[in-house]
Amino acid sequence: MGGGWKPWHSMAKVLILGCLFTGFLLLFYAYVAPLQVSMTEPPAGTSCSPPTPPVNSSSGEGSCRPKTDIVFMKTHKTASSTLLNILFRFGQKHRLKFAFPSGYNDFNYPAFFKRSLVHNYQPGDCFNIICNHMRFRYPEVRGLVAPDATFITVLRDPARLFESSFHYFGTVVPFTWRLTGRDKLAKFLQDPHRYYDPKGFNAHYLRNLLFFDLGYDSGLDPRSPQVEAHILEVEQRFHLVMLQEYFDESLVLLKELLCWELEDIVYFKLNARRASAVPRLTGELYRRATAWNQLDALLYRHFNASFWRKVEAFGRERMAREVASLRRENERMRRICIDGGRAVDAEAIQESSMQPWQPLGTKTILGYNLKKRISQRHQQLCRKMLTPEIQYLIDLGVNLWVIRLLKYIREFLRW
Ligand SMILES: *[C@@H]1O[C@H](CO)[C@@H](O)[C@H](O)[C@H]1NC(C)=O
Numbered sequence: 001m002g003g004g005w006k007p008w009h010s011m012a013k014v015l016i017l018g019c020l021f022t023g024f025l026l027l028f029y030a031y032v033a034p035l036q037v038s039m040t041e042p043p044a045g046t047s048c049s050p051p052t053p054p055v056n057s058s059s060g061e062g063s064c065r066p067k068t069d070i071v072f073m074k075t076h077k078t079a080s081s082t083l084l085n086i087l088f089r090f091g092q093k094h095r096l097k098f099a100f101p102s103g104y105n106d107f108n109y110p111a112f113f114k115r116s117l118v119h120n121y122q123p124g125d126c127f128n129i130i131c132n133h134m135r136f137r138y139p140e141v142r143g144l145v146a147p148d149a150t151f152i153t154v155l156r157d158p159a160r161l162f163e164s165s166f167h168y169f170g171t172v173v174p175f176t177w178r179l180t181g182r183d184k185l186a187k188f189l190q191d192p193h194r195y196y197d198p199k200g201f202n203a204h205y206l207r208n209l210l211f212f213d214l215g216y217d218s219g220l221d222p223r224s225p226q227v228e229a230h231i232l233e234v235e236q237r238f239h240l241v242m243l244q245e246y247f248d249e250s251l252v253l254l255k256e257l258l259c260w261e262l263e264d265i266v267y268f269k270l271n272a273r274r275a276s277a278v279p280r281l282t283g284e285l286y287r288r289a290t291a292w293n294q295l296d297a298l299l300y301r302h303f304n305a306s307f308w309r310k311v312e313a314f315g316r317e318r319m320a321r322e323v324a325s326l327r328r329e330n331e332r333m334r335r336i337c338i339d340g341g342r343a344v345d346a347e348a349i350q351e352s353s354m355q356p357w358q359p360l361g362t363k364t365i366l367g368y369n370l371k372k373r374i375s376q377r378h379q380q381l382c383r384k385m386l387t388p389e390i391q392y393l394i395d396l397g398v399n400l401w402v403i404r405l406l407k408y409i410r411e412f413l414r415w
């Protein structure tokens with residue numbers, strides 16, 4: 001056996017899964033999704049006035065009230081799962097109202113966001129936090145939150161983001177199936193136009209994904225004046241654009257902006273890939289990947305510059321101090337919570353509730369084991385900090401029947 005059999009086996013898996021999945025999606029979008037749509041839309045922003053809990057801080061100057069109305073535009077492959085965990089915890093702590101999707105962990109992505117996709121949405125409803133994946137559509141989101149809600153998002157160096165997206169989503173982008181050889185990414189980047197089909201299924205994952213997620217046309221000519229206009233629009237709409245490469249600095253800016261406490265932004269890296277599964281992009285490939293994602297590169301360049309202006313305004317030394325204390329606190333929590341002190345491969349994770357969702361066909365995403373003995377005081381926080389996105393959503397009461405079904409199919413096919 002061996003040699004000749006295996007490729008057929010995996011090919012059959014791809015076919016079966018492909019058919020099931022497509023059939024299923026058709027069914028879903030044709031019959032189930034529309035049922036959840038309510039018909040009337042209220043005029044934007046009518047009933048969303050912020051609740052004003054009178055907080056009386058006696059700490060004098062510098063005191064502020066924690067902001068609780070937040071739109072997090074969750075981009076793909078940008079450490080956004082880690083930030084999601086932070087928002088989930090904060091929302092629970094303050095008993096905030098989340099706008100969650102229904103059935104799945106995104107708002108019908110890659111279709112544009114619509115208010116009616118929010119679980120149990122009634123016209124006029126108002127929410128504190130929106131943070132699941134969506135393709136951004138500002139007016140729709142705007143109407144769901146208080147006028148003074150804070151809008152945030154995360155960007156990442158587009159070449160690295162592209163590499164990550166290629167790894168994570170490559171198998172669900174059919175035109176990549178024609179790529180042969182060991183290093184499919186290098187092959188693709190040698191001559192992207194030969195493979196890339198902008199109209200292909202899931203094509204958006206493999207070019208200018210940030211632009212796409214933010215709701216813009218990811219196929220724009222980089223010389224078009226619209227590109228700059230879009231970038232400036234993002235700048236106007238978002239109060240903070242964080243960078244994955246400077247995640248800790250970003251969190252410190254976030255904490256300042258939202259008047260949060262250090263405890264609120266403590267984190268463990270979630271949904272990270274095993275280091276051996278992360279190839280280094282060499283100079284030439286890096287350059288090609290950047291050129292291929294030119295719109296995202298322009299976007300990133302703009303916000304990289306504005307990020308450092310913000311750090312400058314915050315104070316370099318103050319930033320260094322705050323980053324150091326965040327890292328100390330993360331380290332302290334690591335010793336308290338994590339068995340073995342580090343992330344492990346999927347096979348080594350004991351509790352299924354700690355098992356992260358894996359990309360199709362691989363098991364490269366790492367997870368954690370909780371320590372067996374954790375003091376009462378830290379028990380809950382540790383568990384929350386380590387719970388992967390899907391399980392956390394379920395804990396928060398989101399019905400993820402689509403995900404559960406996919407999970408059964410994958411377990412059945414051992415994929
Ligand atoms: C804040 O505290 C002061 C004195 O302690 C009190 O007079 C005032 O009414 C309080 N304000 C609110 C909004 O609770």
Ligand SMILES: *[C@@H]1O[C@H](CO)[C@@H](O)[C@H](O)[C@H]1NC(C)=O
Pocket residue numbers: 157301304305308
């Ligand atoms: C971002 O800006 C910093 C500071 O100006 C610079 O050192 C860094 O190379 C920039 N990163 C990218 C990916 O352009």
